[in-house]
Amino acid sequence: MAAPDxxxxxxxxxxxxxxxKGYGSxxxxxxxxxxxxxSGSLYHFFPGKQDLLLAVLDLYRDGxxxxxxxxxxxxxxxxxxxxxxxxxxxxxxxxxxxxxxxxPIGSLALELHEPDLAVRERLAANFAAxxxxxxxxxxxxxxxxxxxxxxxxxxxxxxxxxxxxxMQARTYRxxxxxxxxxxxxxxxxxxxxxxxxxxxxxxxxxxxxxRKERR
Amino acid sequence: MAAPDxxxxxxxxxxxxxxxKGYGSxxxxxxxxxxxxxSGSLYHFFPGKQDLLLAVLDLYRDGxxxxxxxxxxxxxxxxxxxxxxxxxxxxxxxxxxxxxxxxPIGSLALELHEPDLAVRERLAANFAAxxxxxxxxxxxxxxxxxxxxxxxxxxxxxxxxxxxxxMQARTYRxxxxxxxxxxxxxxxxxxxxxxxxxxxxxxxxxxxxxRKERR
DNA sequence: GTCTATACCCTGATAGAC
DNA sequence: GTCTATCAGGGTATAGAC
Numbered sequence: 001m002a003a004p005d006x007x008x009x010x011x012x013x014x015x016x017x018x019x020x021k022g023y024g025s026x027x028x029x030x031x032x033x034x035x036x037x038x039s040g041s042l043y044h045f046f047p048g049k050q051d052l053l054l055a056v057l058d059l060y061r062d063g064x065x066x067x068x069x070x071x072x073x074x075x076x077x078x079x080x081x082x083x084x085x086x087x088x089x090x091x092x093x094x095x096x097x098x099x100x101x102x103x104p105i106g107s108l109a110l111e112l113h114e115p116d117l118a119v120r121e122r123l124a125a126n127f128a129a130x131x132x133x134x135x136x137x138x139x140x141x142x143x144x145x146x147x148x149x150x151x152x153x154x155x156x157x158x159x160x161x162x163x164x165x166x167m168q169a170r171t172y173r174x175x176x177x178x179x180x181x182x183x184x185x186x187x188x189x190x191x192x193x194x195x196x197x198x199x200x201x202x203x204x205x206x207x208x209x210x211r212k213e214r215r
Numbered sequence: 216m217a218a219p220d221x222x223x224x225x226x227x228x229x230x231x232x233x234x235x236k237g238y239g240s241x242x243x244x245x246x247x248x249x250x251x252x253x254s255g256s257l258y259h260f261f262p263g264k265q266d267l268l269l270a271v272l273d274l275y276r277d278g279x280x281x282x283x284x285x286x287x288x289x290x291x292x293x294x295x296x297x298x299x300x301x302x303x304x305x306x307x308x309x310x311x312x313x314x315x316x317x318x319p320i321g322s323l324a325l326e327l328h329e330p331d332l333a334v335r336e337r338l339a340a341n342f343a344a345x346x347x348x349x350x351x352x353x354x355x356x357x358x359x360x361x362x363x364x365x366x367x368x369x370x371x372x373x374x375x376x377x378x379x380x381x382m383q384a385r386t387y388r389x390x391x392x393x394x395x396x397x398x399x400x401x402x403x404x405x406x407x408x409x410x411x412x413x414x415x416x417x418x419x420x421x422x423x424x425x426r427k428e429r430r
Numbered sequence: 431g432t433c434t435a436t437a438c439c440c441t442g443a444t445a446g447a448c
Numbered sequence: 449g450t451c452t453a454t455c456a457g458g459g460t461a462t463a464g465a466c
Contacts, residue, residue, distance in 0.1 A: 006431080022328050024239040028460060038433055043461070045431095102325060109386045110317060110325040113237050123386045156383065156392050157399040163382055164375025171324045171338045177371055184372040184403075191406040221449080243442060253451055254443080260449095264442065433466075440459070448451075 007045045009035040015056045019104045022111050023053060050116065053108075057122035060105065061129055069133045079140035080189065083158055086134065087182050090162055091175065099173045105130075106163045131155045146196045161185045222260045224250040230271045234319040237326050238268060265331065268323075272337035275320065276344055284348045294355035295404065298373060301349065302397050305377055306390065314388045320345075321378045346370045361411045376400045 004012065013035035017026040028049055032039055046052050072089040073082050093101040105126045112119060134155040138145060145151070165181035219227065228250035232241040243264055247254055261267050287304040288297045308316040320341045327334060349370040353360060360366070380396035 020328065022239070022326060024237070024326075025328070027458075029458080039461085040434080040463090041432055049460070100329070102328070106382060107325045107328075109382055110322045111237060111239075113235065113240070113317070113322075114315070120386060120388065127383060127386060150395070150398075153395040154399060157376075157379075157396050160376055160379025160383065160392075160396045160399075161372075162379070164372075164377070164379040167321060167324055167378055168342060168371065168375065171335060171342060173335070177375075180365075180368040181372050181375045183365075184369060184375075188399075188403040188406070191403070191410075195406070242440075244440080255445090255452080256450055258443070431466105433464100435463085435465105437462075438460095441457080442455105444455075445453085446451100447453105448449105 006035075006037055006041055010037055010042055010045065010052065011055045011059055013037075014052045015059060015104075018053065018056060018108065019102075023108060024111065050119065054118055054122060057105075057108075057119070057126060061122065061126050064126065064129045065133070079137040080144065080193075082137045083134055083189075084182065084186065087158070087162055087165075087185070090166060091178060091182070094166065094169050094175055094178060099169050099175060101166070102170055103163060103166050106166065127159060131159055134158045144193050144196055146192060149192060158185065221250075221252055221256055225252055225257055225260065225267065226270045226274055228252075229267045230274060230319075233268065233271060233323065234317075238323060239326065243267075265334065269333055269337060272320075272323075272334070272341060276337065276341050279341065279344045280348070294352040295359065295408075297352045298349055298404075299397065299401065302373070302377055302380075302400070305381060306393060306397070309381065309384050309390055309393060314384050314390060316381070317385055318378060318381050321381065342374060346374050349373045359408050359411055361407060364407060373400065 010031060014026070014031045017030050017034060021030075028039070028042065031037075031052065032042060042052075046055070068089070069086065072086045076082050076085045090101075090103070105123060109123050109127075115123070131152070132155075135152055138149075138151040138155055145154075161181050161184075165178040168177035168181075169175055225246060229241070229246045232245050232249060236245075243254070243257060246252075246267065247257060257267075261270070283304070284301065287301045291297050291300045305316075305318070320338055324338050324342075330338070346367070347370075350367055353364075353366040353370055360369075376396050376399075380393040383392035383396075384390055
């Protein structure tokens with residue numbers, strides 16, 4: 001909890017500004033002012049603006065568990081409910097910002113049209129970390145989901161739903177599209193569970209007798 | 216097919232550039248050069264850069280049927296297949312551009328962090344037009360989908376899947392996340408259809424005789 | 431490592447002749 | 449309606465003293 005050093009102050013300031021205004025619309029001067037650092041110091045630590053972005057993306061990536069996933073999952077044990085608890089956290093962010101909130105990674109991913117490989121790799125790493133967390137839940141759900149279901153693909157689809165939902169909620173300035181996306185996702189999950197072998201049926205009942213025709 | 220007038224050239228050039236580089240990264244000079252128009256002419260037609268954006272968004276909106284929806288649906292009659300034909304068109308765009316393609320509306324929606332009301336309304340109008348087209352399909356599918364299904368919500372969810380899928384495909388520079396999203400969406404649709412009243416059961420069989428118990 | 435000053439370029443927008 | 453010239457401001461990045 002000590003006062004952060006210059007380098008850290010720069011990264012945190014850039015993180016906030018890139019999120020609020022986007023990368024292109026944030027000037028180095030903005031970062032300098034916000035971090036209370038002088039121009040020379042920034043260029044001492046970072047070759048240029050883009051390297052600041054890389055550091056920001058690394059920080060997101062490194063903090064995703066502690067800052068996003070774990071808080072969302074606190075008090076939620078059921079693995080499938082954890083998936084929706086994560087989505088609920090985004091809903092909260094939207095609600096707190098009057099639907100101005102945007103996923104910082106998603107926004108950067110669409111703002112930067114021809115990003116360098118280094119930037120793209122870090123964006124991808126963030127998506128992957130998010131998807132991994134959901135994937136864990138789907139694995140933990142075990143037999144509650146169909147055995148042949150591609151759990152990695154479904155995990156990425158949950159991210160898809162979140163990003164698309166946030167995008168529309170931002171645009172309409174209305175939570176209902178986000179809620180609708182979550183509801184549809186939930187409906188899909190319900191159907192997947194319904195057709196998975198019900199665990200009770202597996203244990204309680206012996207295999208159904210073949211063709212008896214009478215009760 | 217006559218040579219487009221100055222105003223149109225400006226809008227078309229801006230449309231292309233905003234799509235390729237984003238709004239913020241496109242300078243008026245870029246538009247001027249690309250449209251082969253001089254500075255004075257632009258400011259004769261448009262008060263400023265943002266009004267050019269408004270015109271671009273209006274043009275997208277006005278052309279969405281003729282340029283996007285109708286070509287995607289050509290030769291596809293089944294209403295539910297039309298939904299996936301529309302998605303297939305985005306897949307094609309991704310494939311054609313080595314996964315560089317981005318939905319122009321989605322990209323602008325996330326690039327512009329605090330857009331004016333006028334801009335936001337036009338972004339929303341574009342999303343709404345897209346969703347409307349899918350909604351029509353879901354209506355046309357009639358009894359093949361569960362009666363109580365919220366078709367408008369599902370239509371928006373299809374957009375969600377498209378936007379999220381495109382975002383990830385761009386970031387990973389890999390079609391497989393897009394394909395995965397479509398596959399999951401298709402899986403959801405399959406389950407919805409499976410539980411709807413099978414149309415054959417409705418037409419071929421007369422209403423089931425009540426409790427006859429013998430053939 | 432930090433500071434100030436500044437080079438140099440590109441931005442959106444305007445002025446005014448034609 | 450179209451053209452050229454240009455303004456005022458902000459952008460990134462650098463130089464060089466401390």
